[in-house]
Amino acid sequence: MIRMRNIVFVAPFPMDATLRFAKGFARLENVRVFGVFQKPPMSERGRTFDDLVAVEDALDPDEIVSAVRRIEAVYGPTHRLTGVLEPLQTPLGVARERLGIAGPSAEVAERFRDKSLMKDHLRAAGIPCARHRLATSAEDALAFAKEVGFPIVIKPPAGAGCRGTFRLESEDELRSALANIRPSPAKPSLCEEFLQGTEQSFEALVAGGKILAHSISHYQPTPLEAVATPWIQWVCMLPLDIAGPDYDEVRRVGAEVVRTLGLDDGFAHMEWFRRADGSIAVGEVAARPPGGQLTAMTGLVHDIDIYRAWARAVVDGRLDAPWNRRYAAATIFLRGVGRGHVTRIDGLDEAQRVVGKWVEEVKLPRVGAPKADGYEGDGYVILRHRDQATLEAAVSFVLNTVRVSYA
Template sequence: MPNVAFVAPFYLPTTLRFLEAAAGLADVRLGVVTQEPIEKAPASLRQRITAYARVDDALSAEGIHVGLRQLASDLGSVDRLLGALEDLQVPLGELRDTLGLPGMGAEAARNFRDKSRMKDVLRAHGLPCARHALIRDEGEATAFSAETGFPLIVKPPAGSGARGTFRVETPAQLRAAVAMSRPSADRPTLIEEFVAGEEHSFDAVSIGGRLMWHSINHYLPSPLEVLREPWIQWCVLLPREVDSPRYDEIRRVAPPALDALGMDTGLSHMEWFHRPDGTVAISEVGARPPGAQFVTLISHAHDFDLYRAWARLMVFDDFDPPDRPYAAGAAYLRGQGRGPVRRVAGLEEIARELGPLCVEWRLPREGQAQSASYEGEGYIIVRHPETEVVEEALGRIITRVRVELATTS
């Protein structure tokens, strides 16, 4: 019976879903390292946790190591160490190296976490990605723009979820983005050429470095465009036709890209562009489960529980590739204006028209605080055997449901 340590710095809703999946595995003794009091976890989850350690910093290797030592009296030595957050992957890799645990080590984790290093690795292996550079001041940014031209993307090297990311189209916008990023010799900023095309994800399961299974999503529109325009209502579509020839090029490129970066065993999230000329370009890759409800979407499209499958994969190196009987999609309900939610219009109409298609939702509530994420204040997930039906349903939702915040703009 393996002893598993799960690092959950905070009891966020998605983190709890992964944690509950790990706690539900048979023949596993589970310990949790967190910054939260155990009382904040659901009672049903607390009953299935063998050991618990609360630490001051569950996002650093040092802090997590403190927690592992605290777990030892109740759990014993750790056989597997896991966590779902992007920010955890390097600290977990460092500890696996130190403790001799199986799984991705620190060097490979840094290939995924440091986006400049990632692109260096990909380009060294002849794999398509945007030209890029680490800049330490405005002068270096200007020199890069003179070489590549506009538009450009400016972002932190270790960012995720499009946080702190800017698209710049003029020298003035570049100067403003660099000023906001405040680069330095110790803390450089990543600048790269803007890649035009349709944006997708390639979410894949690997075991021992071998790609076993994948799923493909469409972003409608891209996350960067959503960030730039607060009024945009957006969605993500998982077509049922995942084996379509239109995805042949990314299926050719993705396995060597993951191999070059050092993917071991786990669920990875690759964002990529399909250019107008038919070629592809890899944007970023995370060595962790995707966010923005993608794990939930994939679960509904394949009629299985990817949260539980991820936990079993990470503990037992085991994964049973599922069929894909449905297309699925998520419509993200973004508030218009600023402040807490004042009202939500159009839900009754959508419920009448699309009720049987809606398989999961988190609806905004009156008085709910405005979200700090581009995911918005809520979501509705739909599924159907036909991709066209799902795409049409998503279009209806984002055009008819309106989340009004206290101060409309």
């Protein structure tokens, strides 16, 4: 008899980007997928999900545990309990431990969530990363800045999307930031030495604590510069060729990071810097699939079903299909000068005419929508090409042609 594996997938809301991951499980053999949502996507019942359970707060470990118990009462034991959202990772770890389900524990999840704890572990293992201090008072932060020198970065210990993250150039700037942030023992701020260099990412698909496959991307410019400069259209590019010795060091460090923080399965998404002298330093690492269209692009450059690849690693502990890099890909995040609401998007026809055949996915800014404040802008274009130089030229063309206006 075939043993069905029950997978419970948790998310507050059934956004399209989130459901892509749940659908990856549904494409595996001998798997039943159950959804736990605040707003269950009832139209997916009998399609992606064998059954759905509604909860009030999907981030509450108690509610996750009781939802899983309700599913188990009808369908039997759970093989894996999972979800892709960053703030879900620790609650999922807590629930796994209480229910005796395999997968990352709360302790492991917390090491990836809490950037101060993360860097304590990384530094103890000799892995290069920014010097840091969890400041519980303004004096603490000022003393740290004296030690490491300006610029420094100040951020929430478990933030996302650059929110509340600032680069400070001088003691005056730091003092005025501290007057707003007011760090305290109850609400500490993470201070970090500023890492100079270009920023890149390293994605690893992990099972049984081993890296099965990896990918690399380049951020152009750094997300922090993109947020600070509201018209910059941020680009995330996956180069065609990552096989060379230029990336040997990040491969070594990436494997060390996964081992040190103790990820057993799933995606590790690490951000790292390359300094002018060629040396590298880890920015941060998350134990979940990457956002920013990076997951989709990782599938596109290898021409694989990346969502099923993630599901396969989590459920069967193996690589679904080999990652042979055949393409370069990039996402251009559409933004423009000004504030207010989107009034028009220029240059689309021209861009379509010249690079349309290499467009894999588009989300256009919606006229009338308020301008988004993040570096991911109001929409995006994903391009893919077999030739690196052609891809780069196409990216420049879109950057110079498509313009979003606001009023």
